[in-house]
Amino acid sequence: MPMLLAASVTPLRDGGATLDEDAVAPMAAFLAEGGVDGIFALGTTGEGVLLSLEERMRAAKAFREACDGTLIIHCGAQSTADTVALAAHAASIGADGVAVIPPPYYPFGPDAVLGHLAAAAGACDPVPFYPYAFAARSGYSLEISVVERLRERVGNLAGLKVSEAPFDRVAPYLGLGLPVFIGSEPLIPQGLAAGAAGSVSGLAAAFPEVVRAVLDAPDESGAARLRELRDAVERHPFQASLKAALAARGVPVDGDVRAPLDGLSADGAQAVRALVDATFVK
Numbered sequence: 001m002p003m004l005l006a007a008s009v010t011p012l013r014d015g016g017a018t019l020d021e022d023a024v025a026p027m028a029a030f031l032a033e034g035g036v037d038g039i040f041a042l043g044t045t046g047e048g049v050l051l052s053l054e055e056r057m058r059a060a061k062a063f064r065e066a067c068d069g070t071l072i073i074h075c076g077a078q079s080t081a082d083t084v085a086l087a088a089h090a091a092s093i094g095a096d097g098v099a100v101i102p103p104p105y106y107p108f109g110p111d112a113v114l115g116h117l118a119a120a121a122g123a124c125d126p127v128p129f130y131p132y133a134f135a136a137r138s139g140y141s142l143e144i145s146v147v148e149r150l151r152e153r154v155g156n157l158a159g160l161k162v163s164e165a166p167f168d169r170v171a172p173y174l175g176l177g178l179p180v181f182i183g184s185e186p187l188i189p190q191g192l193a194a195g196a197a198g199s200v201s202g203l204a205a206a207f208p209e210v211v212r213a214v215l216d217a218p219d220e221s222g223a224a225r226l227r228e229l230r231d232a233v234e235r236h237p238f239q240a241s242l243k244a245a246l247a248a249r250g251v252p253v254d255g256d257v258r259a260p261l262d263g264l265s266a267d268g269a270q271a272v273r274a275l276v277d278a279t280f281v282k
Contacts, residue, residue, distance in 0.1 A: 002215045003198030005072060005181065006036045006205050007045040009242050009253065010059055016256040016263075019055050021062040023253050028066035030251045034208025037198075038070030039063060040099065040161070044137055045202040047239060048074050049104075050258040053082055057089050064093045072097035072200075075124075076132060078105065080116050084123040091124040098124040099161055101132040104139050110146050114153070117146070121154040128158030133173060134183065135164060144172050151178075161200045167191070185211060186227035189218035202238065203230060206245035207279065232275050237262040244272040249280075 008031065011023035031039060041063040042048030042056055051059065060073045073095045075086035080103075087098045100120045102113045121129040131150065133142040141164075151157050162173045163183025167190050173180050179197035182188050188199050192215070203226065204211040210229060214222035233241045240263045246253040257263055264272065 002192055002196070002218075003037045003070070003181070004035065004204060004208070004212055004215050005038045005040045005070060005198070005200045006031045006034075006208055007040045007043050007183070007200050007202040008063070008205050009239060009246065010042060010046040010048070010051070011243075011253045012047075012256045012258060013254045014256070016258045016261070019051070019059055020254065021058065023251075024059070024062040025066040027246065027251050027253055028063070028068075030246070030249070031204070031208055032069060034204070035212035036069065036204055036208050038072070038096070039067045040072045040200045041067075041074065043074035043099065043101075043132070043161075043200075044134065044163070045205055045239060045242065046074065047258050047261065049077065050261065053077075053085060056086055060086075060090055060095070061093050064095060070096045072099050072130060074099045074101070074132065075120060076101035076103065078103050080119050083116065083120045087120045087123040091127045095124075095127060097128040097130055097158060099130040099132045101134055102138045102140070102142055104137060107140055110143050113142070114146050114149050117150050118153050121150070121156055125154065125156045127156060129154065129156045130159050130161055130181075131157075132161045133164055134162075135169075137163075141169075144176065147173070147176055147178075151176075159197060163200075185214075185230055186223045188214055188226065189220065189223045192218045202242065203233065206242045206249065210279065229279070233272075236264055236268040236272060240264040241268070241272050244269050245276050248273045248276040
């Protein structure tokens with residue numbers, strides 16, 4: 001059965017200024033009931049790069065305590081030193097995997113990216129390590145040759161999270177012979193048909209049943225359903241929309257996001273509540 005990890009939001013309060021650790025356990029229980037196999041914490045959906053190192057470590061610990069399934073912690077940060085510190089911490093608390101996106105802002109060359117990823121993998125070894133390919137966020141592609149060289153250099157390379165789109169940008173990673181987790185939900189059926197191991201899904205942070213159903217029976221209609229849902233959520237700020245959807249579903253998560261992320265307008269919040277009602281109408 002393909003694996004589904006929810007790319008979870010990170011609960012915040014006080015206008016996004018404070019980590020809400022108490023909300024993690026009920027949210028994790030909701031996700032498990034919705035059919036996920038585990039959680040991918042502190043990634044793009046989880047606002048990880050906007051939190052301090054201390055907050056990220058506290059959040060990781062809260063997720064580990066709350067998550068009975070697989071827990072992969074995203075440890076990508078701007079500097080190698082911070083990434084290494086986060087990866088080592090994730091290993092120390094019993095994470096099942098560590099993921100790292102190449103650092104954004106500077107156009108790092110392949111040797112620099114390789115060194116960065118190898119340092120992070122070494123810091124968490126023997127915990128499984130997953131490079132995270134998402135050019136829209138890092139600002140550049142994770143080169144296939146870098147992954148190939150990383151495989152020769154470290155012993156704990158376990159797979160990849162690939163959030164690229166369209167599919168022709170995903171396909172080269174599937175050719176590496178490593179487990180690949182699809183990030184763009186409309187590509188799940190095509191990815192599974194090409195050998196993907198499953199999905200790390202932001203939509204599953206608030207709509208786990210919908211994504212689970214498509215993983216269990218992947219077809220074109222499922223791809224269309226996920227595309228429609230993704231488009232509806234992305235009409236508004238993504239992280240805030242997912243938090244509003246969780247709240248509308250009875251999960252005690254505030255809609256607050258960390259500045260400078262955009263929050264929801266009153267109209268946006270109403271639209272998200274309507275989307276939840278329409279998605280789960282009896």
